[in-house]
Amino acid sequence: MQCNEIQERFVDLLYQEQGTPSASTELQAHIRSCPSCQKELAQLKDLQATLKVWKDEPPLRPTIIPRSEPASSRILFPFWKVARYAALAALVALAFLGLSNAQITWDKDGFSFRTSLRSQAVQANYYTKEEIKPILENVMDISRKDNFRMMQYMLDTLDVERATELRAITRQIKESRSRN
Amino acid sequence: MIRRFLEGDEQAFTELVRHWETRVFNLAWRYLGNREDAQDVVQETFLSVFKSAKNLRDPASFPTWLYRITLNHCRSRRRRRLPDLSLDDPLQCREDGEGELTLSMTAGCDPRDPLEIRDLIRKALMGLSEEHRTAIILKEYMGLNLEEVARVMDCPLSTAKSRLYHGLRGVQRNLVRIGIRS
Numbered sequence: 001m002q003c004n005e006i007q008e009r010f011v012d013l014l015y016q017e018q019g020t021p022s023a024s025t026e027l028q029a030h031i032r033s034c035p036s037c038q039k040e041l042a043q044l045k046d047l048q049a050t051l052k053v054w055k056d057e058p059p060l061r062p063t064i065i066p067r068s069e070p071a072s073s074r075i076l077f078p079f080w081k082v083a084r085y086a087a088l089a090a091l092v093a094l095a096f097l098g099l100s101n102a103q104i105t106w107d108k109d110g111f112s113f114r115t116s117l118r119s120q121a122v123q124a125n126y127y128t129k130e131e132i133k134p135i136l137e138n139v140m141d142i143s144r145k146d147n148f149r150m151m152q153y154m155l156d157t158l159d160v161e162r163a164t165e166l167r168a169i170t171r172q173i174k175e176s177r178s179r180n
Numbered sequence: 181m182i183r184r185f186l187e188g189d190e191q192a193f194t195e196l197v198r199h200w201e202t203r204v205f206n207l208a209w210r211y212l213g214n215r216e217d218a219q220d221v222v223q224e225t226f227l228s229v230f231k232s233a234k235n236l237r238d239p240a241s242f243p244t245w246l247y248r249i250t251l252n253h254c255r256s257r258r259r260r261r262l263p264d265l266s267l268d269d270p271l272q273c274r275e276d277g278e279g280e281l282t283l284s285m286t287a288g289c290d291p292r293d294p295l296e297i298r299d300l301i302r303k304a305l306m307g308l309s310e311e312h313r314t315a316i317i318l319k320e321y322m323g324l325n326l327e328e329v330a331r332v333m334d335c336p337l338s339t340a341k342s343r344l345y346h347g348l349r350g351v352q353r354n355l356v357r358i359g360i361r362s
Contacts, residue, residue: 015319050297052320053297054210
C-alpha cells in the first residue's frame, strides 16, 4: 500500500465514525510502519484542535421573525388594486385606439366605429393640396378644350343654318322675279 | 417543535428561529468571513424557511435542509461581493526545509491570543475553494457526520470525504503561509 493511495482514507481514521468503513488492518499496519503518514495524521489531528479555537458566537442582533398576514386583513380585490388595473386597461385601450387610427362617429345615421391598422388606407381617402392642384389643372384644361370645341361646333352649326336660310331666301327671290 | 411549525404553529416557528439562529449565523460567518453579511444571511435564511416550509417532507431532515438553504444564500451573497481579504498578511511566513509548521512572530502578533488565531483561521479558510471550505465548516464546526455532510453538499460520500481531506490539507498549507503553528 502506497502513501498516496491512503491519503483520502485519513478521513476515516480521523473521525472513526460509526457506520463508515473503518480503517482496515492493512491501512492501520501501513500507518504504524510509515513515519510520513504518521506525521501527517498527527498534523491533521493538531489542525482539528487549532480549528476548535474559533468558537461559536451569538448573532449580532436577534432575527426578525417573519409573520403571515391575518386572513381578515387580506382582501381579495382591494380598491386600489382594482383602480390600478382599471387605469392600466384604459391606457392600453387608448393606445390601441391611437395606433389603429380609430374613427368614432355618432350622427343621425347612428353610431359608427372604424379602425384601420394601415395608416395608408385612411390617408388614401383624402387628397393633399399638392395632389389636387394638377388634377384641377387637368380638369380645367380638358374643359377649356371642350369649351372651344363646343363653341366651334355651335359656330359651325350657325354657319350651316345661315347658309341654308340664305339659299332659301335667294330661291324665293328668284321665284318671285320669274312670276313678275 | 419542527413538527408543530410544519403544521402552521407560528409560535413554534419563533422557537425554531431562536434555537437555530446561532448555528446558522456561525455557519454563515465562517463561510463568508464577515459578521454583517452573516447576519443578513440569517435573516434571509429564515425568511426562506418560512416561505418554503411546505417543501420539507421529513422533520428529521430539517437541519440538513436548513444548512443547505443557508449555504445557498451564502453563495449568492458571495457572488455579489468581491473577496475582501487575502493571504498577503503583514505576518512573516517562514517554512523550514522539511515543510514543518513553524511559528513566526512579528511585532504586535501574539499567537496565544485566541482572537488572533481565530482571525488567522478565518483567513486560512477564506483561502480555500468553496467546496473545501464548506466541507470543513460542516464537519468541524457544525458537527455533522460524514453522511450528513454529503447530503448537505449534495454529493456522494466519497466526494465529501475527498473534499474534507483536501480542505484540511489546504487549511494546513494556508496556516503555514501566514505563519501559525498548527
